[in-house]
Amino acid sequence: MRKIASSIMMLACGLFGTAQAQEPQVTVDVSAGASVSTNPFLYVDSKAAAAATLEVRPMIVWENESGRTSLDGTLRLAQYTQRYGNDFSGRAGVSSDQKLDERTTLSMAGFYQTSRSVVQDGFFFPIEAPLDPGSIPDPSIPPVDTSIAGVRTRRQNAGASIGLSHAIDERSSVDAGVSLDAAFVDRNVGFDYQDLSGHVGYQRQLTERTALTASVSVGRVNYLGRRIGDSTIVSPQIGLRQRINSRLSLVAGAGISYVRTDVGTGTRVGRTSFSGNIGLCDQGLNRTLCVSANRSAQPTALGGVSNVTAFAVTYDAQLSEKDRLAFSGRYGRTDQSGAAGFPLQTRITDIVGASATYSRKLSDRVSLNVTPAYTKLYGDTQGRRDANYSLMVGVTVRFGKLR
Secondary structure, eight states, X not given: OHHHHHHHHHHHHHHHTTSOOSOOEEEEEEEEEEEEESOTTOOSSOOOEEEEEEEEEEEEEEEETTEEEEEEEEEEEEEESSXXXXXXXXXXXXXXEEESSSSEEEEEEEEEEEESOTIIIIISOOOOOOSSTTSOOOOOOOOOOGGGTTOSOOEEEEEEEXXXXXXXXSSEEEEEEEEEEEEEESTTSSOOEEEEEEEEEEEEEOSSSEEXXXXXXXXXXXXXXXXXXXXXXXXXXXEEEEEOSSSEEEEEEEEEEEEEEEEETTEEEXXXXXXXXXXXXXXXXXXXXXXXXXXXXXXXXXXXXXXXXXXXXXXXXXXXXXXXXXXXXXXXXXXXXXGGTOTTOOEEEEEEEEEEEEEEESSSSEEEEEEEEEEEEEETTSOOOOOEEEEEEEEEEEEEOOO
C-alpha cells in the first residue's frame, strides 16, 4: 500500500511541480479540543468515551493567469480516556486546473487517506464551490463504503486522475479522463482492490442557462489475490445543467450501470440497474444550501460491486461578521444482495447521520467551534448497535494567509 500511495502522490506532485511561478498562499489551521461520544466507532459492543483531539489542516495554493493548483491535508490525533486508545487519521491531496489554451483545460488530482472511522473521514463533508464563480456548483456525494462501517479496522485509500476538457465552439464542449483508485483494509476483514476507469463526455449549451450533457464511463475493478468479485462496469448517462435564476441551480443525470462480475468457478454474472444523480443548490450572498441524491455501482471492501444509494443535504451560513453555522446530513445504503448479483451472500447496510457546527470568531485568527453530531448504522448481518451521539468543542488558530 505504501508503494502505491507514494507512487501516486509522487506522480501527481511531479505533474504539478512546474505549475506555479508565483508565491504560494499558505494557510495552516491548528485545532485543539475535546469530545464525548456514546459510540465513536459504531461498534456492536460500544462504550461511551471522552477524547482529547489535535488536528492540523494545511493548505498551499498557487494561482496565476493560467489556473490554480492546491495542496491540502488533514492530520488528526484523538486520545480516548478509555477502551479505544488513540486514533490517528490523515489525508493529503493535490489538485490542479490549468488552461493549455483559450479552449482547452487540463485537470489533475491525487490523494492518499488513512482512516479508522468511516464516520470521521468521509461521512460528513462540504460541497465545494466551483473554482469559476459564475459556474454551477457540482453537488456530488463522495462515496462511502458502508459495508465495513463499524468494523475494527483501518482503511487506506489512494487515487490519481487526469482529465482534459475542450471547447469545440461557443456552445459545445467535450471532455475525457482516466482515474485509478486503490483501497486497502487491515486485519483481513475485507478485500483490497484497484479500480481503473475512464470516461468521455459531451456538453451542449442550449441557452444561456440550460445545457445538456452525455457521458459514458467504463471501469475495471480487480480484487488483489483473488478473482471472485472482479467486475467490469459500463455506465452511459444523459443529463441536464440548469441555472434556474441568479441563485438557484440544478444538476441532474440518468442512465444505467451494466456490471459483469466473476462469482467463481469461471462463472460471470451480468446485471443492469438504474444509475443517476440530482442536485439542487441555492446560493445566497451569505449562505449556501444544497440537496443531492445519487445511485451508482461501486466496489466494496467485502468483494464485488454493489448498488450504492445516497442522499445528502448541506447548509452553510455566515450569520454575522463573527458567527457562522454549518449543517450536513446524509443517508447511505449499500446493497450487496442476490438481486445485485451475489447469489451466495446477502448484506445490506444503511447509515444515517447529521452534524452541525457553530463557529464564533474570537479574533481574526482564533475561533471557537461547537459541533454536535448523530450517526446510526443499520445492518441486516451486523447485529444491533447503539447510535453515536457526540459533542465536540475546540479552538482553532489560523496561521498564514487569512482567507
